[in-house]
Amino acid sequence: MKTKLIALKLFLEELGVPSNIDTVDERKRVQKSIYLGQIAGVDLGYHFGWYLKGPYSPELTKDYYDLDEALTEGDIEYQKKDLKGQLKEKLQSIKSIVTQPSDVLLSQADWLELLASVHYQFSNYDLVTAKANITREKPTLVPYIQRAEEALRNSHLLNN
């Protein structure tokens, strides 16, 4: 297994996110978790652009398909490796926000999409434009924008 795939698998495990990619929601969950982990300071080198479901990295797509293939073929080399301690700490610090709060009536994939989208928009645009963009493109997530913003700020992922 390539080193980058091992790092990807360990990163997801640390966040408690399965690496399954059979459904759109599962793929979305992987994309957005990696985005959040990277902004928490564990950079795997994926660059995210804005796509329909929020921040998205085509390079990551290719890698999680490769990871899936390696795992299907029985490659378990990652089990002999570990993420460095200080990186685990960074990922642990955001683990609590990866799961949706009980009063947020969204799936985990949608919650992660919202968190990543709010972060991306707030980091790249002024507040008014960012909120307008999310409202326009993700109407079903709108009721929870503020919750997502709070969660990001509490985890020190949003500073502006």
Place this chain on the structure above:
Amino acid sequence: MNEEKPEKYNFTSVNDPVHGTIGLSELEVEIINTKVFQRLRNVKQLGLANYVFPSADFTRFSHSLGVCHLTGKIFETLKRNGADQITETEIRDYRLAGLLHDIGHYPYSHNMEDAIREYYDPKKDEYIASLISEKSGDTKKESIVPPEEKAPTFFNHTSVGREILIHDSQIHAIFKEHEIDTELIYSIFTRDNNPKYSSVISSDLDADRIDYLLRSASNTGLPYGSVDINYLVSQMRLDNNEKLCITPKALRTADHFLLCRYFEYSQVIHHKTVAAFEEILKQVIFELLGKEENRIDCSCASIVKYIENGFWNKFDDSFILQKIRKLREDPRTSIIVQEKAKSILERNPPKEICKVEYIRDREDQEKARFKNDAKRLETLIPALAKKYHIDEKFWHVYDKRIELTKVGLSVGSNKVVTKSKDDEDKYDQTVNVLNKATGESSHIMEIDNSLMSVLADKSLFTIRMYILFPSSILPEDRKKIKTSVFNDIKKEITYLSWK
């Protein structure tokens, strides 16, 4: 813009040697007039091919206009042939994507992109390796040096294009004014999330490749542009799954097109001197990326910064050429790099010492054997360099495969393959031929009477060895060295037919 008010593609027209008159809309002219688009006037399509084919110095600017024009033509045909579902907005958007598909090319296009990849990939691998350790349970063993905060990564040209559409202020303003979906436009040329007609811009038979073939033929003087493109385009349809395809009547023309592309590629891009110069150019650019002072930083973060502050608009072939001149004049530059810079600046090509070329199946075993052969040749370099007193860095082994289609015949009835995500995307990009009875289409290599049903499974394998003779070796001695090295290689690797 709404459906009742179609875009007019005759706001202005330009004359083009390949297509004649190209009509453009007001919006397209606005895009063309931006600084970031005008930059393409200074990015040559074929890198250093004009060192061999003197007129092959056309730019990505004219090619982009051609792709926009052809995209419009393909959509007109599809609509005329019954694809009523295509909207005016879609035509506008796909033409725009055609116009902008090459906006993110680095100076000297693929040469620089390859140098960047070679520069950043090992750094990224090293960085990623620094993030993990052996699972020992003993945390004390862990390095106390924390990993760097950011991974050293780079963009390929389509990703740079995406970043330009997002971050360039002029493009952004035009898109906003015309309510254009930025994401859709870049998704068309990056092929991410599969916009439904992206094969019009990016596939084995698309506006990009058609314009490329015609423009290259028209400028190199080679006869490979004699494909009946008008007929081919006129036979394009959408199948029942809205996949771009051709009617069976155009099968021969499609085969001819793919053959011509193969010949063009093998005669121009793969030309022994063009390929040699491009390798040297790549090596010199690699030096520029790693210089201690005034290095060219092409990391993702820097590229975004260049786009935002407008530096990208000056980042063209002339910029790099000027850097190469300075590199050569800089007394701190090593003799080897100076010689390589001189090779580019004075058109002093590396010499082909030997080559082996064969056509075989494009299957994994054959590819592995080919790679091993090239590696074997490479292992001879240290001893040869020592024997002939020519530094190892002046030697180079070139190994390339050329194929006629993006994928081979692996979806036929008697072959079973596992397709990766990458493969699936490639299959989506093959030429599709309509089955009129079912309304669905099949890949050209699955059609029994297509040439591609035989040739798609073949590769042209080429291995060459080059030496860039340093100035210290006199011209009269070079010929003797060439002959002698050739004989040495023949003795060492006897199972290949060296020429």
